[in-house]
Amino acid sequence: MATPADLPDSVYLEIFSYLSVRDRIRSSRVCRRWKRLVDDRRLWRHVDLTLYTMRPKVLWHLLRRYMASRLHSLRMGGYLLSGSQAPQLSPALLRALGQKCPNLTRLCLHVANLTMVPITSLPCTLRTLELHSCEISMAWLLREQDPTVLPQLECIVLDRVPAFRDEHLQGLTRFQALRSLVLGGTYRVTETGLESSLQELNYLQRLEVLGCTLSADSTLRSVSRHLRGVRKIRLTVGGLSAPGLAALERMPVLESLCLQGPLVTPEMPSPEEIVSSCLTMPKLRVLEVQGLGWEGQEAERVLCNGLPHCSVIVRPCPKVSMDWWM
Incomplete structure (x- = not known):
């Protein structure tokens, strides 16, 4: 009958990779083989x-x-x-x-x-x-x-x-x-500061503005003026309206757009208006909607049917820190 000692090194390394650093180091004291395996560079x-x-x-x-x-x-x-x-x-x-x-x-x-x-x-x-x-x-x-x-x-x-x-x-x-900038909860950044900075950061390919005091409309207008090469945008929808979203129309290389709640306002674009704007973006392949209360409802059907060339993701707002994005 096979015993744990018969397991190949690759299996042990896989197991050790799930251990915390403290438990990993403690495991190295069990025997010489484990000490050698814990020292493997792949674990560090x-x-x-x-x-x-x-x-x-x-x-x-x-x-x-x-x-x-x-x-x-x-x-x-x-x-x-x-x-x-x-x-x-x-x-x-x-x-x-x-x-x-x-x-x-x-x-x-x-x-x-x-x-x-x-x-x-x-x-x-x-x-x-x-x-x-x-x-x-x-x-x-x-x-x-x-x-x-x-x-x-x-x-x-x-x-x-x-x-x-x-x-x-x-x-x-x-x-x-x-190339990638993520702002989360940076409440001291103003719309004027973002506008002037994006003029020089026009080489950004990814911008995420989450939980800030910035209006979504003003953010998108700044993006459309200065970040013509942006490929991914993720932002909280506070202050988002249909005219603000329309600022992204015909963005030449935008591939992924995420609109994230829960700051939904009466001016929030309808699913039909979102579809209309997205159809003008030639490279858009991912549309993600989080925390807008649309999951499992008619809005999801409208988005999926209206954007057959896109992967449409509708789900609740994430409850974790911003580590998720990497």
């Missing part, structure tokens, strides 16, 4: 540390012992809600990530106090930077900073970053490799 390509409040000493150990050149993607929690005596992410630790992890391309920071951490500390290899419920200083992301910072940055997610404002948005224009 994508690491999630957001489940723990780790002391800096432990983070340094993980960095030296397990991650290093193996690491491609890292999720890391801060200690913003843990009191003033809690350890904080330091410039030294983030600089070490850049020095010891040359293949790190995605960094997601959650609930972190970055007010004393300069953006120059971040690894220059990053292609994706996500900030979720983080505090940043006014000096972050300003246009006057060193233009060589984050030269490969392609995507930035700003989810509930209260200090982020028009000046920071304008500062994003120095990232020439930037």
Whole structure:
């Protein structure tokens, strides 16, 4: 009869990949074989540390012992809600990530106090930077900073970053490799700030504006004026009307459009008006409607029948953080 010891290494690696970092390291103490398998570089390509409040000493150990050149993607929690005596992410630790992890391309920071951490500390290899419920200083992301910072940055997610404002948005224009921008709950960004920034960010291919104070109509008008090469748009429908949606008509390369509730107003376009606008978009292949109360009703039938060339998705509003989008 076969025993667990007879299982091939590939099966063990698959099992270990579902374990948390803490349980994975504990497993390495079982036997020499498991220690060797836990050390496999494939288990350390994508690491999630957001489940723990780790002391800096432990983070340094993980960095030296397990991650290093193996690491491609890292999720890391801060200690913003843990009191003033809690350890904080330091410039030294983030600089070490850049020095010891040359293949790190995605960094997601959650609930972190970055007010004393300069953006120059971040690894220059990053292609994706996500900030979720983080505090940043006014000096972050300003246009006057060193233009060589984050030269490969392609995507930035700003989810509930209260200090982020028009000046920071304008500062994003120095990232020439930037193609995806996600703004979630950035209530200090104004319609004027978005308009002036998109004039220079005309190379964006993906824009998401969710849960902000910006009117959907004004956002779409800015998009139609400046982002003619945008391929994906996702926005909250607060302030959306049929004339505002019509601003997207004949967008030449738009492939995916998502309209997300729950801020539905009486001016919200009807399903027939949405179909009419979408039919003018030659490349549109995905229409997603979330949280508008239309799932399982007549509206879904109208959208599906009116847009046979599109994949139409109608579902409730997501109940999770903005991590879903990646």
